[in-house]
Amino acid sequence: MKNCFLFLSFCLLFVACRQDAKPVSKDVLVADLDKSVSPANDFFNYANGGWIKANPIPDEQSSWGIGNLVIEENLKRLRTICEEAAKSKATPGSIQQKIGDFWLEAMDSTKIEGRGLRPIAYYLQQIASVKDIPTLTAAMAQLEKIGVNTAPGMYVAQDDKNSNMMALQLVQSGLFLDDREYYFNQDTTYQNIRAAYHQFIQRFLELSGNDSTEANKLATDIIALETSLAESHRKLEDTRDPYKNYYKMSVGSLDKLTPSFRFVRYFQMVGVPPTDSVIVHQPEYYKALETELKNTPIDVWKAYLRFRLIDEYSQALPEVYGQAAFDFSKVLYGAKVRKPRWKRVIATENNLLGEPLGQLYVKKFFTEKAKQRYSSMVEDIRAALKSRIQHLTWMSDSTKQKALVKLAAMKKKVGYPEKWKDFSAMQIGRESYVQNLMNANAWWVQYNFNKLGKPVDRDEWEMTPQTYNAYYNPSNNEIVLPAGMFTVPGATDEQIDDAVAYGYAGASTIGHEITHGFDDQGRLYDKDGNLTDWWTKEDAQRFEAQADKMVNQFNSFQVIDTFKINGKATLGENIADLGGVLLGWDAFTKTKQYKENKMIDSLTPAQRFFLGYALGWMHQSRPEALRAQLMSDVHSPAMYRVNGPMQNVDAFYQAFHLQPGNKMYVPDSARVRIW
Known part of the structure; x- marks a missing residue:
């Protein structure tokens, strides 16, 4: 099992939307549409096909999408932080010294080649x-x-x-x-x-x-x-x-x-x-x-x-080793050329020194005001799930009460940690790039083992502020939402209307992570994060019957060649996607924009909400990367994270006028009804 720091990635900040936001002068939703596709037959390609056609996957990438746009911009920002630290003549042992020396050693290819x-x-x-x-x-x-x-x-x-x-x-x-x-x-x-x-x-x-x-x-x-x-x-x-x-x-x-x-x-x-x-x-x-x-x-x-x-x-090590590793990765994931050295170094440094970089990052790119705005959106989504639980027809009152207690107890972590890890014992210097990697790896390994026998630190973050990701931790009953997850590239918060925000941020991230507390795995943990059965037998059976519907739906999606989605392996993520859309929608219906129902660029607020959700999954992958994902990932490919849940959302049918005979139409009795 890889150490936890190895899965971290990059991203920009998101500033949560103002209630009376002004739309972007060039509407990002309209610009990305492929109007040759019917939204009732293939909503993903209707929403994102225009962008996908205009933006082929770069040779150095195995996939390309909105997350990559965020990452590419953020790489430049992190590079600036590293280069400034390298020039700063920082105090030995300081964050700046570690970041700067790591960067200098990693970029010294002549020294690396000479040492073999x-x-x-x-x-x-x-x-x-x-x-x-x-x-x-x-x-x-x-x-x-x-x-x-x-x-x-x-x-x-x-x-x-x-x-x-x-x-x-x-x-x-x-x-x-x-x-x-x-x-x-x-x-x-x-x-x-x-x-x-x-x-x-x-x-x-x-x-x-x-x-x-x-x-x-x-x-x-x-x-x-x-x-x-x-x-x-x-x-x-x-x-x-x-x-x-x-x-x-x-x-x-x-x-x-x-x-x-x-x-x-x-x-x-x-x-x-x-x-x-x-x-x-x-x-x-x-x-x-x-x-x-x-x-x-x-x-x-x-x-x-x-x-x-x-x-x-x-x-x-010398280039011949890195090139050999890349040559094999081409077979697995399909990228055609190797990324430039500076990008590879930033990726590695962010994995190992992500929190120190994050401390410098948030000082420049994330404000307390943004954190408070985003926290408010979490509470909108929490309230939406509370209402849904209260009105469920398939769940008994006894289980409902425990579900509501768990929901109320769910902790939110927004933007960046309240306290930072202490990296003072991590030795980073000018001996060699390899030695810096060894020292950093050894620090993380021992950091993890040192937790044994000590009280659980429920304030700890397992992602950095600049991470383009989010997570639910069942043992802490918490959602962790880094500052970086919610950027709309090329737009400020004032330019993003509520419909897009509640789809893009509220549904695809906040609602998704909250639903993880009640998916097929998360529902097995109580309000304190303990694996214990708090469901009645009958309620569990009704939940599983709906979950089986979802397994069968996703098992039927043939993605490429003979490769299909594994409905059981991806069940938790698929449930969270559906729950996220429903919760984001419920919260959006409380907004002024939804109630006024004014069109923007010929799109209704409801249509903009669903297009905002699809924007969050604007992504394309090479065949090799798709096959690898289907084999070993619990997440469905991007297209099915849009079309999959939408076929179960009644409001989507109304927004885009789906009728029997449309490819995305599923009879009411066959739609998945969980949360």
Whole structure:
């Protein structure tokens, strides 16, 4: 499992809308329309097709959309912050010094080329000295400490059944490719991916010392090892049930699952604080790991570790390593050219030093006034869900009361943290880019492990203010809404009318995240964030019947070639999308704009609301990226995050006059009715 900081991305700020906003002089909604498409047949392409036709995917990207427009602008802003910090002669240990030195070392390609593999030589030697299982696991521990993922997948997080306690968690791991199906799917696409993966492994092994014959055989053996481990992996949809992926056991019991690994010793070597128990999410994986420790030759394990080490640091090694990694990523995701160095560096620095960058970022680009405006919109959406719960016909009063209590208790975090993490112990200097990466990775690994045995910090953020994303955390019963998620590129808040704002921000983000507290997973957690059953049996059955309708709807969407959406794996996100649209709509109907019902650019307020929602998913992907998403992502592709929920929203039918015979028309009895 990747450390939590690795999934962060970039974005601009959003300033929430004023009630009497003035529309943009060039209406963004009208400019993006493709009027050759009927909104009743394909709303996504009606709303966004004009923009998509005029904006082909750049060669350096695997996909392109509104988020990328935000990201590209933000990259420039973050670059300015880094360059100013590098020139600032900042005090040693300060945020500016760390940001500046990281940037300077990462951009010094001449120094990087001249040092070759020397910056990782110590760890290569540790791997080379492995001679048996104890020394193998010791080498894994050394790599774990610097953020290199190998066979064990471990981290510290809240105990699902006791949200006040932090627990050591172990999950299925060991695979380089994103999902078990990459190893078994016999479609030509995945046969080609496996062939390219073999070439990628072989290339790294040759560059680091093996001749071509040895590297070819070892690459074959590494893939065989991962395939054996993949056989024990649960399918993506089967990892989503928190009850079926919760096995709390003593550390001694864990050692019985994988006696050769000696986890008690491993925890000590990695720096995990003493603990009596662990939560193992997929015990069968650790049984399979025991088999492979015994049956796979040590030389194969050593090559496996060497490949993982080089891959983790390939972007900070000479260009030949980074280019090899990109060549394989082209097969997976389809980008044609590699991004320029400065963009790659900003991405890495934002992953590792995102909060320090965020502190400088919000001083320039996000105000307290904006934060308050945005907080008010959250309360509008919360009130909309409260009303919906109160008027549900399928839910009993006893469950309703508990749902309302949970909703009222849901915490909101808006814009940026009230308190920042302390990065003073992270050592960033001018030794080398690799060393800075190692130090930063090691800081994050230890930061996570140090949470064990300490009170839960419910004020912590897992995203940075500049992140183009948001999340719901069931263990904290909270929504976290970074400043950066809600930008409409090229427009200020005064230019965005309420209809667009409540669709773009209220529905696709705020309502979406609030609904996650009541989707197929979130509904299993109570107001305090504990995994506990607070539903009556009958209410749960009625919920599941509607959820099954949604699974079947999304299972029917054929996206590309023979690849369809996995309705079970994407169920939580699909429920949240539908809930978000409904809540955003309900809140919008309370506004002055909706009540006055004045048209703007020949669009009614209702039409602008739904177009505003679609604007949030204005996105296109290369075929390779789409296939990868369908295989390993719990989110549906952008087109279906628009057309999917809309076919279940009565107000959408009225706004665009859908009738039987239209492609998006679903009979009333077949529409999903949850929240």
